[in-house]
Amino acid sequence: MPKKTIQEPARQIPLYGEYEVAVLGGGPAGIAAAVAAARAGRRTLLIERYGFLGGMGTAAGVTNFCGLHANVHGEMHRVVQGIASDLLARIDRLDGLNAPHLILGKIFAQAYDTAAYKIAADDLLAAHKVDILFHALGAGVVMDERRINVLMVETKAGRQAVRADIFIDCSGDGDLAAWAGAPFEVGDNAGGMMYPSMMFRLNGIDPEKAGDAWRTIPALMEKAEAAGTHRFPRKTAIVRPQRSGIEWRVNFTQLAREDGSAVSGIDPDQMTRGEIDGRRQAVQAFEFLRTVPGFEKSYIVDLPPQLGIRETRRVIGGYMLSGEDVLGCASFEDSIGVNGWPMEQHVAGDVTFTFPPIPESRGFNELPYRMLVPEGIDNLLMAGRCASMTHEGQSAARVSGACFAMGEAAGSAAALALAGNTIPRDIAVEKLQQGLKQQGAFIGRDQKVPEGL
Incomplete structure (x- = not known):
């Protein structure tokens, strides 16, 4: 039966502000989008539901940058540059950045302190005079045919409206695009999405005694399951040290519904149950880790504000980047950046990684501009x-x-x-590519692969 509905009385919504560019979502994509637009002299607003930036990297406690590096013919290179380099430098100046570490013997990731990330992101946006609206949850749009006229946000001051010439959806869930009527897919189109996780951090570890515990923990997990003392929702666990060896980040968890399918990050009831179950799984993982040498006196120092969501809506644009593109290290005439991370699929009970051939391949695929431009909406981009x-x-x-x-x-x-008085779909991509390269970004194509880590 259909749910009961309530008729909401018509009301006048206060206009919060008028901007040239409005960005919804303050994760890595939103941070970079807002800085890039403001750097070009455009009045820019970044809207974020929490009181800090970083997206899943802070709100879900990920504490780890993936995909900054690529394994290029067997050698590691940091292939994501530009604004990311500026942010990383600011985190490093706060003594909050680890040296890159090896994953699966094939690729680098780089850990950071979440507090340093938040502070550095604030500083970066302030330096480029980006306006920020924290504690604002996107709530809908008002359309003018194929254009978004205003974005509605819910705040402690009530519902407010943001008007902009161009909107950029960096919500992670494609919220803005979905409200505007852009076509999208969810998960594998058969009801399956990648499983969420509840990350957490431990303190009080004895770093000398723990040593390279991440190497020994898998065997200890197998032994504990065989003995019947512990059960784990997934096989592949992440237990790695932070900047200070007494603090480690942990991810043993995987959140499923009663039927075994992944908890959906766009269903509030599922998210509610997922949050509670995630904390329960975190405690169970912690109880096991207390049996690991070096972790006997450890304690949970942080459970993040929310569950870590990997996949919900994927908005359909002019091109859909595929798994074949990733494994084949695809090139595109309209490339605007690169991805060096392998396919990382969170399936029931496990995590599977699939890499391009190493060392035969260059280890990264290019990202076409068309994947940022949705079908059917003229003043919207997504990232x-x-x-x-x-x-x-x-x-x-x-x-x-x-x-x-x-x-x-x-x-x-x-x-x-905006400069050309046109819509994003019709810009001169060659001019975009030239500007990105001038600003220090690596987009692949004919550029030399950046040296260093």
């Missing part, structure tokens, strides 16, 4: 995990490195469209 990708392609290019690259391109494209 981040909700960009135009297949289920398999998104398993790779959803990570922070590619999100930074997409965001910088989207913000730059919005500024170009």
Whole structure:
């Protein structure tokens, strides 16, 4: 039966402000998009539901940049540059950035302190005079045929409206695009999405005694399950040290519904149950870790504000990046950045990684501008995990490195469209590419692969 409905009385909504560019979502894509647009001289507003920036990297406690690097013919290179480099430098100046570490013997990731990330992101946006509206949850749009007229947001001051010439959806869930009527897909189109996780951090570890515990923990997990003392929702666990060896980040968890399918990040009831179950799983993982040498006196120092969501809506644009593109290290004439992360699929009970051939391949695929431009809406761009990708392609290019690259391109494209009095779909991509390269971004194509880590 249909749910009961309530007729909401018509009301006048206060106009919060008028901008040239409005960005919804303050994760890596949103940070880069807002900075890029403001850097080009455009009045820019970044809208974020929490009181801090970083997206899943802070709100879900990920504490780890993936996809900044690529394994290029067997050698590691940091292939995501530009605005990401500026942000990382600011985190590093706060002594909040780890050296890159090896994952699966094949690719680098880079851990950071979440407090340093939040502070550095604030500083970066302030330096480029980006307006920020925190504690504002996107709630809908008012359309003018194929254009978004205003974005509605819910705040402690009530509902307010934001008007902009161009909007950029960096919500992660494709909220803005969906409200505007852009076509999208959800998960694998058969009801399955990648499983969420509840990350957490431990303190009080004895670093000398713990040593390289991440190498020994898998065998200890198998032994504990065989003995019947512990059960784990997924096989592949992440237990790695932060900047200070006494603090480690942990992810043992996987959140499923009663039927075994993944908890949906766009269903509030499922999210509610997922949050509660995630904390329960975190405590169970912690109880096991207390049996690991070096962790006997550890304690949970942080459970993040929300569950870590990997996949919900994927908005359909002019091109959908595929798993074949990732594994084949695809090139595109309209490339605006690159992704060096492999396919990372969170399936029932496990995590599977699929890499391009190593060391035979260059280890990264290019990201086409068309994946940032949705079908049917003239003044909207999207960047981040909700960009135009297949289920398999998104398993790779959803990570922070590619999100930074997409965001910088989207913000730059919005500024170009405004400068040329055109819509984002019709900008001169060659001019966008030239501008990105001049600003220090690596887009592949004919550029030399950046040296260093």
